[in-house]
Amino acid sequence: MSKPNRKVLRLQQMRAQRAEAAKTQFVDLVFERADGVEETISFPTPDYWPVEVIEAVEEKGGNVNIAVLREIATPPEAFDRLVREAHLTVGELTELIEEMGEVAGTNQGEGSGSSISSVSTPGASEPTFSATTPAVA
Numbered sequence: 001m002s003k004p005n006r007k008v009l010r011l012q013q014m015r016a017q018r019a020e021a022a023k024t025q026f027v028d029l030v031f032e033r034a035d036g037v038e039e040t041i042s043f044p045t046p047d048y049w050p051v052e053v054i055e056a057v058e059e060k061g062g063n064v065n066i067a068v069l070r071e072i073a074t075p076p077e078a079f080d081r082l083v084r085e086a087h088l089t090v091g092e093l094t095e096l097i098e099e100m101g102e103v104a105g106t107n108q109g110e111g112s113g114s115s116i117s118s119v120s121t122p123g124a125s126e127p128t129f130s131a132t133t134p135a136v137a
Helices: 013-020 051-060 063-072 077-087 090-102
Strands: 026-032 037-044 128-130
Touching: 026 077, 026 090, 037 063, 037 077, 051 063, 063 077, 063 090
Parallel strands: 026 128
Antiparallel strands: 026 037
């Protein structure tokens, strides 16, 4: 017997449709380390954050956004350098998360009033976002 008030979603089909829609899946953040070398760190946009990572972070009781970004960053050790050497601020972290949400078409909440500049890299299929912090000369 058919149930007219029910919709069935198939995960594989949903994933294929999302991939076909070709939304931005990653945001690259370029920063200058203390030694003057530019480093790029990639983050998946919030739509692509693994749920098991979010759950694990919440169980540990830490700041979800910071811990999730640390876990999903590529390369992983670059996030710690971003925090330590580029002196990432809470406002910049908030902007980064908001920018990732805007690029992916999701909304993570209200912003602080400014945004990270976006620049499209010639020949690249995804936009690249770069930001430098005031603490880096």
